[in-house]
Amino acid sequence: MQRDAFISYSHKRDVPLAQAVESGLHDILRTPWLRRSKLKVFRDTTSLAANHDLDGSIKAALAECRYFIYLASPEAARSRWVREEIGYWSRNHGMEQFLIALSDGNLVWDPDARDFDWAYTDVLPPGLQGAFAAEPLWVDLRGFRDADQRSMKPGSDFRDRVAGLAAPLHGMAKDALDSTDLHIQRKAVRILRYFVVGLLALALTAVVAGVVAWQQRGEALARARTSASQALAARSLALASKDPRKAAQFALYAQAVRPTGESAQAMAQAVAANDSVVRHLQVGHEAVVNYRGAGNVGATEVAISRDGGMLAYYSDFDPGALVGTAPQRIHLYDIAEGRELPHLENASWPQSGGGIEFSADGGTLAVEEPYNRIALWDVTRHKLIRRITASQGGDLATALQHLRAFAFSGDGRRIAASFYASNESEEFRAAVWDVRSGRLISEQTVRPDSLALGFDESNRLLALDYETGRIRSLASGSTTWSGWRVIHGLPRPKVPATARVILSADGSQAFIGERRELWDLSEGRLVSRKGGEGGKPVEGVGALALPGAAGSAVYVADDREVNVYDAELRHPRTLGSFTWPVFSIAVSGDGRWVAAGSQDGAVSLFSTARYQEGVQLPNPPHLKPANLSADHRTAFRTDASGTDVWSVTGRGVRTVGRIPLRGLDHELRGDTLVASLDGTRAVVAQDGVVSLWRPKDGSRLGRHATGDDMFAVLAFLADGVHVVAMSESESAVYVLDTRTWRTVQSIPFDPVAPDTSVAVSADRTTLATVGADDVLTVWKWAGGKGFQRVRRVSIRPVWTQYGLDVVVSAHGERVAVLNSDGLISTLDVSGGRLVRATSAASDGTALAFSGDSAFLVQAGGSSGLQFWDAATGESRGAWTLPDEATGKGATVTGLLPGDDGAMTTFGSDGSLVRRVVDVAAWQKVLCDLAPQELPADEYDRYLKGLHVSAPCRNG
Numbered sequence: 001m002q003r004d005a006f007i008s009y010s011h012k013r014d015v016p017l018a019q020a021v022e023s024g025l026h027d028i029l030r031t032p033w034l035r036r037s038k039l040k041v042f043r044d045t046t047s048l049a050a051n052h053d054l055d056g057s058i059k060a061a062l063a064e065c066r067y068f069i070y071l072a073s074p075e076a077a078r079s080r081w082v083r084e085e086i087g088y089w090s091r092n093h094g095m096e097q098f099l100i101a102l103s104d105g106n107l108v109w110d111p112d113a114r115d116f117d118w119a120y121t122d123v124l125p126p127g128l129q130g131a132f133a134a135e136p137l138w139v140d141l142r143g144f145r146d147a148d149q150r151s152m153k154p155g156s157d158f159r160d161r162v163a164g165l166a167a168p169l170h171g172m173a174k175d176a177l178d179s180t181d182l183h184i185q186r187k188a189v190r191i192l193r194y195f196v197v198g199l200l201a202l203a204l205t206a207v208v209a210g211v212v213a214w215q216q217r218g219e220a221l222a223r224a225r226t227s228a229s230q231a232l233a234a235r236s237l238a239l240a241s242k243d244p245r246k247a248a249q250f251a252l253y254a255q256a257v258r259p260t261g262e263s264a265q266a267m268a269q270a271v272a273a274n275d276s277v278v279r280h281l282q283v284g285h286e287a288v289v290n291y292r293g294a295g296n297v298g299a300t301e302v303a304i305s306r307d308g309g310m311l312a313y314y315s316d317f318d319p320g321a322l323v324g325t326a327p328q329r330i331h332l333y334d335i336a337e338g339r340e341l342p343h344l345e346n347a348s349w350p351q352s353g354g355g356i357e358f359s360a361d362g363g364t365l366a367v368e369e370p371y372n373r374i375a376l377w378d379v380t381r382h383k384l385i386r387r388i389t390a391s392q393g394g395d396l397a398t399a400l401q402h403l404r405a406f407a408f409s410g411d412g413r414r415i416a417a418s419f420y421a422s423n424e425s426e427e428f429r430a431a432v433w434d435v436r437s438g439r440l441i442s443e444q445t446v447r448p449d450s451l452a453l454g455f456d457e458s459n460r461l462l463a464l465d466y467e468t469g470r471i472r473s474l475a476s477g478s479t480t481w482s483g484w485r486v487i488h489g490l491p492r493p494k495v496p497a498t499a500r501v502i503l504s505a506d507g508s509q510a511f512i513g514e515r516r517e518l519w520d521l522s523e524g525r526l527v528s529r530k531g532g533e534g535g536k537p538v539e540g541v542g543a544l545a546l547p548g549a550a551g552s553a554v555y556v557a558d559d560r561e562v563n564v565y566d567a568e569l570r571h572p573r574t575l576g577s578f579t580w581p582v583f584s585i586a587v588s589g590d591g592r593w594v595a596a597g598s599q600d601g602a603v604s605l606f607s608t609a610r611y612q613e614g615v616q617l618p619n620p621p622h623l624k625p626a627n628l629s630a631d632h633r634t635a636f637r638t639d640a641s642g643t644d645v646w647s648v649t650g651r652g653v654r655t656v657g658r659i660p661l662r663g664l665d666h667e668l669r670g671d672t673l674v675a676s677l678d679g680t681r682a683v684v685a686q687d688g689v690v691s692l693w694r695p696k697d698g699s700r701l702g703r704h705a706t707g708d709d710m711f712a713v714l715a716f717l718a719d720g721v722h723v724v725a726m727s728e729s730e731s732a733v734y735v736l737d738t739r740t741w742r743t744v745q746s747i748p749f750d751p752v753a754p755d756t757s758v759a760v761s762a763d764r765t766t767l768a769t770v771g772a773d774d775v776l777t778v779w780k781w782a783g784g785k786g787f788q789r790v791r792r793v794s795i796r797p798v799w800t801q802y803g804l805d806v807v808v809s810a811h812g813e814r815v816a817v818l819n820s821d822g823l824i825s826t827l828d829v830s831g832g833r834l835v836r837a838t839s840a841a842s843d844g845t846a847l848a849f850s851g852d853s854a855f856l857v858q859a860g861g862s863s864g865l866q867f868w869d870a871a872t873g874e875s876r877g878a879w880t881l882p883d884e885a886t887g888k889g890a891t892v893t894g895l896l897p898g899d900d901g902a903m904t905t906f907g908s909d910g911s912l913v914r915r916v917v918d919v920a921a922w923q924k925v926l927c928d929l930a931p932q933e934l935p936a937d938e939y940d941r942y943l944k945g946l947h948v949s950a951p952c953r954n955g
Contacts, residue, residue, distance in 0.1 A: 003064045004169045007043040008085045009071035014103050018043055018071055020150040024162035027152050029181050039169055062088050067097045067169055072123035073104040083125045095131050099165055100138035103145045109135045139164045225258040228942050233266035240273035243579045245280040247273050248930040256951040261869035264854055265876035267922045268867055272879055276575040276606045280930045284579055284602030285317040299353030300597030301584045306410055308588030309336045310362030317601020342382050355406030364412040368403050372419045386438050391421045407453040416461055418451045441479055454507030462507035487524045506548030528568045545587040553591050557582030562596045575606040614915035617652035625894035625906045631715040632896055634675040638664040645695045647679050650898040650914050657695025672712040676720040683723050685713045692738050704741035718764040745786035759806040766812025778829050793834050795825050809849035810897055814870050816856050818847050826870055835873040846894050850917040851901035859892035927952035
C-alpha cells in the first residue's frame with residue numbers, strides 16, 4: 001500500500017507533537033465533515049526493545065512511503081531507532097524527499113560548505129554529514145513542542161508550519177496549497193450554512209410546535225393542580241370541625257399539589273381545628289369491626305399515667321390485627337419525648353374493651369384480660385410481670401365475664417377489682433391484690449354492680465357503694481377496711497341498668513351521670529349539678545374522665561367531641577372531634593394531657609395548652625403598646641430622673657439601657673425615640689433637637705438642633721448609623737447620618753397622617769409612604785445611593801382623608817394600606833399589582849404581614865386574628881384568642897411581626913404572646929400531628945394523573 005509520508009520522532013519526548021503533525025497533515029485539503037484524508041501518513045506508535053532490530057512492519061512502511069518527515073531534536077538524534085530509520089531511508093530512497101520539522105535544539109546550514117554546520121547543529125545523527133546536496137525543506141516547530149494548543153484553524157501559525165510540510169506531499173507550491181485549502185474550507189462553510197439553516201428551520205418549527213404543546217400541557221397541568229388544590233382545601237375546611245386529623249391531611253396535600261390562597265387558608269384552619277392536638281396516633285377505620293356477638297362493639301381503650309409521661313392504647317381496629325398479620329398488642333407512647341415506644345406484644349382484652357390503668361409514674365401498666373383476669377406489664381422492659389385471676393370467668397355467662405370496677409394504685413403496689421365469682425348474684429366480690437407477689441390481700445362479698453373503686457393520692461383505696469350512698473377505705477399497707485361512711489345527699493342511681501357513676505383517678509370525686517352531678521367524696525359535698533345556664537348538657541356521655549382534685553376540670557365525650565368543662569360543668573371547650581363517637585377518654589393527674597379513642601379505632605392525644613394561645617413572652621417592666629416607638633421594636637418610658645429603653649422582639653422584652661433624659665412624651669408632645677437593631681445606640685427627637693445616646697452607660701454621643709418641633713425619628717437602618725426621620729412642617733422624609741448629622745437624602749412628602757403614613761420594613765431595607773395625593777410610593781435602600789424609588793402607585797379611590805395605616809412585610813415584598821373605613825389595599829412591590837378595597841374588621845386595630853408575607857393579619861377585632869390572602873385580598877378565616885377565665889376573646893392592640901415566621905401580639909394589658917403565622921411552620925405542625933399519606937382512594941379521587949409527593953415524607 002502506497003503511503004505519502006513516514007514520521008520519525010523521539011518516543012520519549014515528542015509523542016504529542018508527532019500526533020499533532022500527523023493530524024494536521026490529514027486536515028489540510030480535507031472537507032471538514034469527511035473523515036477520509038487525501039494523505040496517508042505512517043507514524044510508529046510502538047516502543048522497540050534495545051536488543052532488537054527494526055521491526056519488519058517499520059521497514060515495510062518505510063519502503064512504501066514517498067517522503068520521510070523527521071521531527072528533529074537532540075533526543076531524536078541520540079535515539080538508536082531514529083538513526084536506524086534514517087539510515088534505512090537514506091540507503092533505499094536517498095535524501096531528496098527528506099523533510100525536517102525542528103522540535104527542539106539547533107539546526108544551522110552552512111551555505112559555503114553546502115552542509116549543516118555541525119559545530120552548532122545538535123539535532124541530526126552524525127551519519128547525515130555530507131548527505132545533503134542542498135539545504136532540505138525544514139520548518140521550525142520549537143514553539144509548539146510543549147504548547148497546550150496547536151490550532152489548525154485557518155490563519156493559525158501551527159497550520160502554516162504544517163502546510164509547509166504538506167505542500168511537497170501534495171505536489172503543490174505552498175501558496176497554491178493554501179489557496180486550494182481555503183477554497184475547500186469556504187465551500188464547506190457555505191454548504192454547512194445551507195444545511196444548518198435548513199436544519200434550524202425544521203428544528204425551529206419542531207421546537208415552536210413542542211413549546212406550544214408543552215405550554216398547553218403545562219397550562220392544563222397547572223389548571224389541574226390548581227383545581228385539585230382548591231378541591232382538597234375545600235374538603236379540608238368542610239372537615240375541620242368534624243375530623244381535624246383528616247382536615248390536616250387534606251390541607252397538607254392541598255399545599256403540596258399547588259400552594260394557593262385556598263390551601264393556605266386550609267392550613268390555617270387545620271391548625272386551628274387541631275389546636276389542642278399533640279398527635280393523631282391512629283387513623284380511624286371508618287367502619288364497624290367484624291361481628292363480635294350481641295351487645296359487643298369494637299373496643300378502643302386509652303390510658304395516661306398520672307404524671308402525664310406515658311400513654312397506652314389498644315384497639316380492635318389495630319391495622320395489623322384487622323388484616324390478620326399481627327397479634328393483639330398494646331401501643332405505648334412517650335408523651336414527654338414525643339415518640340412511640342415498642343409495643344407490648346401478645347396482649348389480650350375482653351370483647352367491648354376493659355380496664356387499663358398506669359401506675360402514677362407510668363412504669364407499670366394494668367390491663368383487664370378476658371374472663372376476669374388482670375395482666376401486669378413492666379412498661380420499661382416491655383415484659384409481662386404476671387397475671388392475676390379474679391375468678392374463673394370462662395365458666396360465667398357472657399354478661400358476667402367483665403370486671404365491674406377496676407383501680408390501680410399510684411405507687412403500683414396494689415390493684416383492686418369487683419367481679420362475679422359465679423353466675424349467682426350472691427357471689428359478687430371485691431378484691432385487692434399485691435402487685436409484686438400476686439398475693440390476695442382482701443376479698444369480700446359486696447352488693448352486685450353498685451361499687452366504684454379508686455386510689456387517692458396517698459394510695460388509699462376508696463370503695464363507693466352508690467346504691468346506698470356509702471363509702472369506705474383501705475389504707476396503703478393495711479389489710480383492714482374502715483367502716484362505711486354515709487355521704488348525705490348522694491343520689492341513688494338505679495342499679496344496674498342506668499347507673500353511670502365514675503370515680504376520679506385519685507378517688508376524690510365522683511360523677512353521677514344519671515343526675516349530671518359532681519361530688520367531692522373527701523368532704524361529702526356536691527361540687528356542681530347539671531350544666532348551668534349556657535353550659536352544654538352532659539347527659540348521654542360516651543365517656544368521661546376526672547383527674548381529681550389536682551385538675552378541677554371535667555373531661556367529657558359529647559358524642560363525637562372531646563370537651564373540657566370547668567368545675568361547675570360550664571364553659572365547655574372543645575379539644576378535638578372524631579368522625580365516629582368517642583369510646584374512651586383518659587387524662588393526666590394535672591389535667592394537661594388528654595387521650596381519646598373513637599368507636600372506629602381513631603386515637604388522638606390532646607393538650608389543654610393551645611397552639612393558638614402561643615407562647616407567653618417575658619415582659620418584666622409591664623410595658624404597654626402605648627410605650628412602643630414608631631419602629632414597633634423600641635419601647636421607652638420616662639420618669640423623673642430619666643428614660644428607660646427596651647427592645648421588644650419575638651423573644652420578649654429586653655433591657656437596652658437608660659438615658660438621663662427627662663420629659664419624653666410621645667402622645668402629648670410628639671417626642672420620639674428609636675434604638676439601633678443591636679441596641680447599642682439610640683436617637684431621640686425632642687423640642688426640635690436630635691440627640692444620639694449610648695443606652696448601656698447613658699452617655700450622650702452627639703446633639704443636633706433642627707429647629708423643627710415637628711421633627712420625628714422613625715427607625716434606625718440596619719447599618720446602625722443612618723436614621724429615617726420626617727418633618728411634618730417641612731413635608732419631607734430624611735435620611736440622617738448620625739455621625740455627622742448630615743442629611744444624606746431628602747424625600748419630598750406631604751403626609752396624610754404623620755404617625756401612620758410612613759412605614760419601614762423589619763429588615764430596614766424598604767420604605768413606604770402615602771401622601772395627600774393618594775399615591776403609594778415604595779423605596780429600596782441602596783447603600784451609598786440612599787433610597788431608590790422602585791414603585792409609585794395611585795391608590796384612588798381608597799378614601800384617605802381621615803387617616804390610614806401603612807405596613808410593609810418583613811423583607812419589603814408587599815405593602816398594605818388600611819384606611820379609616822376599614823378598607824385594605826395590598827401592593828406586590830416586584831410586580832406592581834395593587835389589590836384594592838378588601839374589607840377589614842371595623843373594630844380591628846393592629847395590621848401586619850405574616851413572616852412569609854403570604855397573609856395579611858389584623859388583630860383587635862371581635863374575631864381575634866383575622867387573615868387575608870396577601871396576593872388576592874380574599875379573607876382566609878380567623879383564629880379566636882380565648883381567655884380561659886371568661887371564655888371571651890382576648891383584646892390585642894398591637895402586632896409585632898418577625899422575619900422568622902413569628903407574630904407577637906401585644907395585649908392592652910401588656911401581655912406579649914408569640915404565635916407562629918407562617919405556612920411552612922404550619923406544615924411542620926400538621927405533619928407532626930398527621931404524618932400519614934392520603935389513602936389511595938382519596939388520592940385517586942383528587943389527584944389521579946398528578947404526581948404529588950407525600951408532604952410529610954421527610955417530616
